[in-house]
Amino acid sequence: MAKYAYRDKARKDIIYSNSAIEEDRNKAFFCPNPNCEAKLYICAVDGSNSAYFRATKAEFKHIKNCPFGNSNTEFDSKKYDESKFRYDDAINNLLCTTKTSSPTTASSAHGTGKPSIHPPRTLRQIYSLCKSLPIRGTYAGKEIGSMILDDRSEYRYSKGCFGNKIIEATVNGKIYNDKKKEVYLAAPVNSKKYVLTLTFLDESLYKEIRTEIYNNRDKIIVIAGRWKSAGKSNEIVSEVYGKKQVMVIKK
Structure with missing residues (x-):
């Protein structure tokens, strides 16, 4: 599954799943992987945040090991605090032999028991973030292609x-x-x-x-x-x- 795809085989004209409209429902789009010839179809429309692209036709499936053919590219931005994401800090933390301690962030809803959301920090979270956006896209001001x-x-x-x-x-x-x-x-x-x-x-x-x-x-x-x-x-x-x-x- 993917949150974006391309309208053209040259992969110049991008379309995001949350901006697809009803007229896009039966159209075929191209996989973000330039080496995969899968044809993707939108599975929800009209700006739904849960919309995604999927290879639904048996004759146009993803190639073996295409990263966009499984759930590892799913990234729910609402679960993370983009403003707190620092790429180098996140990678440096993964490279530590022991878990580094960080100051406890005060709850955004003090007294309600609701913890504040954190930025992406595990390898799986950062990888999913990088695969969910095109390489020229940005997250917290940093271009995706410079991360992966x-x-x-x-x-x-x-x-x-x-x-x-x-x-x-x-x-x-x-x-x-x-x-x-x-x-x-x-x-x-x-x-x-x-x-x-x-x-x-x-x-x-x-x-x-x-x-x-x-x-x-x-x-x-x-x-x-x-x-x-x-x-x-x-x-x-x-x-x-x-x-x-x-x-x-x-x-």
Whole structure:
């Protein structure tokens, strides 16, 4: 399911699900994934916040592992406080070996027992946010394409992908090296332009992540990391400090 789609195959004319009208009900739209030929149809209209696009025709389904073919791209903006979202702070928190403490925010309805909503902070929440909007869209003033490397944003990273980034990756060949305690992936999913190396200081964490990725080697793996060059122009590396940096995309 997706909250936006394209009217044209070149993916220039975007349409958001919450702005679709009755006349759009039976029209076919194109999947946000540029490598997927699925035809999407709106499943609710007239500005409904619950509206979404879905591949309802058996002959025009999503390709295998298309991120827009499952619930992982669903993001309900009403559940999060966009004004408090700081991308680098959120990624840095995922890269901490221990959970960082933060000041308690006063309830927006003091005395009623209603807690105030928080910004997106888990990897799943941030990933869903990034996939729910086009790469040129923004959230809390930051462009989506600057947060995530995937098939849509690959063109932005012709000279490398460095710093705090979420990367949508896949297995491609050798998966791990027990002697070096390293796990290997490739990104983006379609072109596999970059070789990703995940390094670990903790052996038990390495074994857990290695096994998780090996057992799901046919699926998309999402990594939050602080990426730097691994020597060659197409090789980048990030240390993994904890399980909250790694997520397997399952149906």
